[in-house]
Amino acid sequence: MEYRKDGRDILLKQDDFGLDETLDCGQAFRWEKIAANTYKGAFLNKELVISSEDEQGVFRLHNTNESDFLDIWADYFDLSTDYGELKRRFSEDETLAKACAYAGGIRILRQDRWEALSSFIISQNNNIPRIKGIIGRLCEHYSGYPAWQDMKDETAESLAYLRSGFRAKYLVDAVAKIAGGEIDLDEIAKMDIADARKTLQTIKGVGPKVAECALLFGFYRTEAFPVDVWVKRVMANWYPNGLPDCTKGVEGIAQQYLFHYIRTSGAFEKI
DNA sequence: TTCCAGGCGTATC
DNA sequence: GATACGCATGGA
Numbered sequence: 001m002e003y004r005k006d007g008r009d010i011l012l013k014q015d016d017f018g019l020d021e022t023l024d025c026g027q028a029f030r031w032e033k034i035a036a037n038t039y040k041g042a043f044l045n046k047e048l049v050i051s052s053e054d055e056q057g058v059f060r061l062h063n064t065n066e067s068d069f070l071d072i073w074a075d076y077f078d079l080s081t082d083y084g085e086l087k088r089r090f091s092e093d094e095t096l097a098k099a100c101a102y103a104g105g106i107r108i109l110r111q112d113r114w115e116a117l118s119s120f121i122i123s124q125n126n127n128i129p130r131i132k133g134i135i136g137r138l139c140e141h142y143s144g145y146p147a148w149q150d151m152k153d154e155t156a157e158s159l160a161y162l163r164s165g166f167r168a169k170y171l172v173d174a175v176a177k178i179a180g181g182e183i184d185l186d187e188i189a190k191m192d193i194a195d196a197r198k199t200l201q202t203i204k205g206v207g208p209k210v211a212e213c214a215l216l217f218g219f220y221r222t223e224a225f226p227v228d229v230w231v232k233r234v235m236a237n238w239y240p241n242g243l244p245d246c247t248k249g250v251e252g253i254a255q256q257y258l259f260h261y262i263r264t265s266g267a268f269e270k271i
Numbered sequence: 272t273t274c275c276a277g278g279c280g281t282a283t284c
Numbered sequence: 285g286a287t288a289c290g291c292a293t294g295g296a
Contacts, residue, residue: 026277120277127276130294165292170279207279228277259277 001079003069010061010069016083017059018105019052025260026128027217028109029119029135030145043076044112045144078107078220090254093244095234099261106256109217113185114148114178116218117200120210121170134164151175170205177203189219196221216252225251233268234258 002013023031023039031041038051049062061073074080087104091097123131139145141161152175159168177183183203188196193215200211212226225243227235247254262268 123276124278125276125291126278126293127295130276133294163293166279166290167292205279209278213277226277229275230277263277 001074005066006060008063008065010064010066010073011053012059012061012069012079013057014059014077014079015057016087016104017057017077017107018103019050019059021103021105021260022077022107022109025103025106025256026263027256028111029123029128029132030139042144043072044115046072048073076110078110081107083107086250086253087257089246090257092246095238096244096246096254096257098267099257102265103257103260106260108220108222108253108256110220111217112145113189113214113218115145117185117206117210117214118148118171118174120213120217121174121203121205122164122167123213124167124205124207124210126167134162134167137162148175148178152179167205170203173204174206193221193223212252216255222250222252225255228259230259230263231255234262 004011019037019039020033023041024033028041031039034040034049035051038049040047040049042048046068048064051060051062052058053060061069064073083106087100090100119131119135122134126134135145142150151171154172154175156168156172159171162168164171174183178185183199188199191199196215196219197208197211200206200214201208206214209226209228212224215221215224216226225231243251243254
């Protein structure tokens with residue numbers, strides 16, 4: 001990992017990293033583009049402004065320090081994973097080769113468990129701009145993303161201001177199950193993937209897709225493979241017999257390249 | 272106006 | 285176990 005201090009900023013040299021592709025590709029919902037090449041966001045309630053420099057592959061983490069960079073952001077941005085190597089591996093497959101070439105700057109963010117779980121509960125049968133709106137209202141209300149402990153007294157009625165529709169009662173059930181001890185996110189992190197899936201799906205509003213998203217983005221279980229309407233199209237059109245072997249163990253990372261590719265490249269219209 | 276969105280609960284067979 | 289349908293909201 002190559003970095004140096006520059007005044008109150010950290011300058012990071014990092015290949016295979018694009019801000020638009022990583023922060024605005026539907027895996028996290030509260031990064032906001034505040035200027036050209038600049039995003040503002042947060043992990044837990046530690047805020048960060050990050051921008052790309054003119055020099056290719058160099059990023060500026062504004063107004064932070066070395067310990068936050070090493071303890072928080074290096075992990076959050078998954079800097080210890082070699083995405084160049086992953087892309088070479090994926091590129092054995094023709095479609096994945098195109099997806100990796102199309103958006104080579106995608107990385108999987110190592111997000112907070114509760115934030116990922118609750119965000120993807122909100123995401124169901126919803127579109128990304130509206131998901132961002134609902135989460136934005138939630139964070140505005142709580143001055144940051146609320147921990148589940150902060151939401152213990154919420155009801156579907158008290159959450160009406162979110163305008164999250166039928167999803168509000170699902171959030172309430174998730175909080176209730178965690179607060180009641182039926183669900184322990186630390187325990188889920190230690191479970192094998194089958195038990196983790198099964199346990200998450202005891203929450204109302206958490207089915208196969210939301211569970212996979214929570215596991216991939218909140219628990220960094222790279223073998224989790226979320227299938228939404230877009231990935232259904234990917235599978236139907238390119239992988240009718242299943243994913244290629246080169247994705248084994250990191251299906252979720254492959255999924256993110258494919259999701260972004262079919263959703264934004266225009267490849268879908270050409271099928 | 273109708274359709275759709277990072278789906279799921281429920282009823283029915 | 286599979287399939288059909290309703291669900292809140294808002295943009296296209």
